[in-house]
Amino acid sequence: MINSDYSIDDLHFTTRSIDGGNTIIFNKQMIFSIIYIIKGEGKYQVQHNTISYGSNDIFIVVPGEEFQVIQTTSDTEILEIKFSDLFINQKKQFDTDRSDRTHILYSANQNLDYIVNIKNNIILAHQIANCLLSEIREANIVDGEYLKHLVYMILLFLEKEIKKLLPSIAGLTIEQKVIKMLQYIHLNIFEPKKLTIQELSDKFFISPTYIGKYFKSHTNHNLHHYILQYKLNLIQYRLKNSNMRVSEIADEFGFSDKSYLNKIFLKYTGISPSQYRINSKNKNFLSNIS
Incomplete structure (x- = not known):
């Protein structure tokens, strides 16, 4: 009412x-x-x-x-x-x-x-x-x-x-096209096919050979690394705040299978997704009882 x-x-x-x-x-x-x-x-x-x-x-x-x-x-x-x-x-x-x-x-x-x-x-x-x-x-x-x-x-x-809570965008003022690119990446983070160099190039009318340099010059981030890091940040949030299985999370974010997600997650965080979930729950438990 x-x-x-x-x-x-x-x-x-x-x-x-x-x-x-x-x-x-x-x-x-x-x-x-x-x-x-x-x-x-x-x-x-x-x-x-x-x-x-x-x-x-x-x-x-x-x-x-x-x-x-x-x-x-x-x-x-x-x-x-x-x-x-x-x-x-x-x-x-x-x-x-x-x-x-x-x-x-x-x-x-x-x-x-x-x-x-x-x-x-x-x-x-x-x-x-x-x-x-x-x-x-x-x-x-x-x-x-x-x-x-x-x-x-x-x-x-x-x-x-x-x-x-966002990946840092240090340095230069971001022009409007880069803002649109960032918004597009965030909205399509669950659809890897929309985030290929060719798709981004077609979407924003920037040469495939130049788009990575263009993105880095305006954000101080490597384009591929930014997409991956943003995806990993969301995966960490899923692991902490949902009951989704690791295989379900892998499927949601477009990884070929659970083992590939495990490999990438371990490379960038130093621990497996399952261990990350256990650690985050232990921290929550400790914070709740302290």
């Missing part, structure tokens, strides 16, 4: 109350949504990634994903803030590295741990979200710039925590 609705320029605010046991589906939407959990508990699921949510959690729904779902286990109230990437790119406050910021926000779904990090470390983010909520619940809203400023601040917190 929608409780209230308010729009100003490029922003659209909605508060909703959802009974426990129900589902909200964000089906390949073309805009961003910041979700602030006012109260309630449940799960947020993107593809195979699932994380529990609770009161005061903040996360972002990104454009283009096939499957993003909120499943409520108790009565839940949310504040949803919708906006397009134009909202980010047209504002002076975002002039510095704004293309980088768009890319980082598009990458949010690859590792949902940023939600936990914000909840545990950034109390100010919750306070700002509550200020937003108070403002839009007022009968007469006259200071639209103040609302925009609050949304900017939440985006900066989201960017900071999401960026910590």
